[in-house]
Amino acid sequence: xxxxxxxxxxxxxxxxxxxxxxxxxxxxxxxxxxxxxxxxxxxxxxxxxxxxxxxxxxxxxxxxxxxxxxxxxxxxxxxxxxxxxxxxxxxxxxxxxxxxxxxxxxxxxxxxxxxxxxxxxxxxxxxxxxxxxxxxxxxxxxxxxxxxxxxxxxxxxxxxxxxxxxxxxxxxxxxxxxxxxxxxx
Numbered sequence: 097x098x099x100x101x102x103x104x105x106x107x108x109x110x111x112x113x114x115x116x117x118x119x120x121x122x123x124x125x126x127x128x129x130x131x132x133x134x135x136x137x138x139x140x141x142x143x144x145x146x147x148x149x150x151x152x153x154x155x156x157x158x159x160x161x162x163x164x165x166x167x168x169x170x171x172x173x174x175x176x177x178x179x180x181x182x183x184x185x186x187x188x189x190x191x192x193x194x195x196x197x198x199x200x201x202x203x204x205x206x207x208x209x210x211x212x213x214x215x216x217x218x219x220x221x222x223x224x225x226x227x228x229x230x231x232x233x234x235x236x237x238x239x240x241x242x243x244x245x246x247x248x249x250x251x252x253x254x255x256x257x258x259x260x261x262x263x264x265x266x267x268x269x270x271x272x273x274x275x276x277x278x279x280x281x
Contacts, residue, residue: 097150097176098152098183098269099175099182100122100152100153100185101118101122101155101157101168102120102122102154102156102184102185102186103115103118103119103161103164103187103209104116104117104118104120104161106160112245112246114187114241114242114243114244115242115243117187117229117254118184118186118187119156120254120258121225121261122154122155122156122185124258124261125154125262126154128266129145131143131144133154136158137171137174138166138174139159139167140156140157140159141155142156147269150269152269162211162212165212165213165214165217166212166216168217169217172217179219180273182222183223183224183265183273184210184213184222184224185224185225186207186210187207187226187227187228187242188207188227189231190205191227192230193246193254194228194257195228196226196228196257196260196261196281197226197228197281198224198276199223199224200223200224200274201221202220210224223268223273225261227261229242260280264276264279
């Protein structure tokens, strides 16, 4: 059993914003596998399907970004999902737009959704896919930047990145995350 979590904020005003790129990947996976997110549990919306013979859950916490762990931990406990069977997708200011980085552990790096996840899981050792959104330019504040929408050119690039991240998640159902890291990093 696997759990793929995309971090983001609830509400149409946040669609296609930098902070919601994790939600976008979950939406792509749900479309790809015909598994619409229609079930609610533990402050999250989710679906499940079988990919390559393994049950996979897709989860979007509805707690808003900064409280993501409040959804993830009880969800994992209820469905008996081990930490090594979790991958979290989220935006990363330290990577250029369109770059992805897969990791098996690490600090929050200032990301409040990951801080919450680490706090609720009690460990920094969980799989993650960091999706580059770059840093704000021209003195724009970080909150305004991450809650802002991608430019038309950036979005065209991000659409491909979303598909690549979904491909990586799918690969994870066939092989160890370390092998997926080697393939996609």
